[in-house]
Amino acid sequence: MSTKLVDYDYHLPDELIGQKPREPRDHSKLMVVDKENQTLEHKTFFNIIDYLKPGDVLVRNSTKVIPARLFGKKETGGVLEILLIKRVSLDTWECLLKPAKKLKVGQKLEIGENKELVAELLEIKEDGNRVLRFEYEGVFEEVLDKLGKMPLPPYIVEALETKDRYQTVYAIKGESVAAPTAGLHFTKELLEKIKEKGIEILDVFLEVGLGTFRPVQTEDVLDHKMHEEIFEIPLYTVERIKKAKEENRRIIAVGTTTVRALESSVDMDGNLISKTGSTEIFIYPGYKFNVIDALITNFHLPKSTLLMLVSALSNREFMLDVYKEAVKKEYHFFSFGDAMFIY
Incomplete structure (x- = not known):
């Protein structure tokens, strides 16, 4: 098992970074990866149903x-993002502001043509993030829906045609600032x-943070500190997964965020428990x-913790x-790329 960051690098031409989602949603490409036999198949995402068996549990x-x-x-008059x-x-x-250097505690920002939101800077944190308090009329979420734009990753330079395209069709609740993109x-x-x-479909919740885009910057990956994310594993989901495992049925995670939520909610014996909390779990080769x-x-990105996570499910070289x-x-x-199914 390698813990050197350089061993999780690969060459990716810029033109292969998905700038727009494929339409319809389920017409993206799908690579089917048999990790035991180390074989690959090339399909379309709607073919995923052919690789799911009755009794499987899909957790999203x-x-x-x-x-x-x-x-x-x-x-x-100066504009800030x-x-x-x-x-x-x-x-x-807690927010990221740019440009933010000249902004002082107590200063206010006006958002919207009619100043629907007014933000006051309360605190400048050690990591450079700022804490803002918002004043508004009515319900904050409704004002935000009117004024806000989807927080696309920095490598996507094209504008979204509709907000819904950076949202899964089954989104229920939460305050994520990045999409769980496998579900798109x-x-x-x-x-x-x-x-x-x-196939049984179950829900978990993990609020995806900006840290999901942050590259690992330590030469030894074990020195990397993961970002913290809030998650919830409902009791019903736990009960259904426990029953499935007793019956030797497969548990299939939709996305690395689902993996992190589930694997963060186990007791000392490795059994899944219902839990609401925060996680900084780091999964890399050698993880059970x-x-x-x-x-x-x-x-996923070269040298990313997500590439390390999928390598842990199989092995790095493969x-x-x-x-x-x-x-x-x-x-x-x-984020707007194609998919793989590793089984």
Whole structure:
């Protein structure tokens, strides 16, 4: 097992970074990866149903992405970009601001043509994040929905046509600032067909943070500190997964965020428990999975913790070969990229 960051690198041409989602959702490419036999198949995402068996359990992260990107004006007229990161209290948020150097505690920002939101800078944190308190009329979420834009990752330079395209069709609740992107490939119709085949679909919640895009910057990956994310594993989900495991049925995670939520919610004996809390779990080769058997995921950034996670499910050398094949076959990568099913 390698813990050197350089050993999780691969060459990715810029033109393979997905800038727009494929339409319809379930027409993205799908690479099917048999990790035991180390074989690959090239399919379309709607073919996923052919690889799911009656009795399988599909677990998805049903978090909701908020339109967390705002543009505010200083009283002097200068424009700043505000990115909501984490709610501190009802009207107070930890944010990223740019440009922010000259902004002082107590200064206010006006957002919207009619100043529907007014933000006051309360605190400058050690890591450079700012804490803002918002004043508004009515319901904050409704004001945010009107003024905010979806917080697309920095490598996506094209604008979204509709906000819904950076939201899964099954999003229920939450305050994520990034989408659980493996779920973007599912349509309501495909999910109905999966249920009709006898596959159980369960929900967990993990609020995806900006840290998901932060590259590892330590030469030894074990020195990397993971970002903290809030998650919830409902009791019903735990009970259904326990029953499935007793009956030797497969637990298939939709996305790495689902994996992190499930694997963060086990007791000392490795048994899944119902829990609400925060996690900084770091999964890399050598990790023993307690809950999941298979994974539906996108193709991740070079040198990223997510590439390390999928390598832990198989092995590093094979996964890098898989990624080389994806480049060769011109799969699209990252948030609006194509998918793989590792089983």
